[in-house]
């Protein structure tokens with residue numbers, strides 16, 4: 621299965637990549653919703669959180685740790701930031717390739733729009 625994110629990971633679509641290793645790629649969101657808005661994505665296509673298995677536990681932990689490392693590099697770690705995974709249609713997921721949103725660089729307000 622291919623997704624727009626898989627194309628970015630495979631170098632077939634453009635993106636501003638900030639991190640890459642054998643398991644994870646991170647790049648700037650094309651529709652930035654905060655001064656820092658970076659997506660942390662597993663290189664292997666996992667459609668969403670519902671598709672995770674126990675074998676993915678280390679991968680998901682690594683995604684969070686990589687996001688925290690990128691937050692430090694972007695200079696927002698001390699001020700604070702938000703890590704978010706949308707799941708399914710009511711969760712607002714639009715790309716069915718698991719991804720962790722790293723958002724920060726301004727006060728983000730309450731967790732959900734009221």
Ligand code: AMP
Nearest residue numbers: 624635648649650651706712713714715
């Ligand atoms: P979600 O709504 O949680 O599935 O998030 C998908 C995110 O992917 C949105 O914030 C989009 O702006 C972002 N996005 C979609 N296509 C691209 C792309 N080609 N490059 C970077 N970000 C993208």
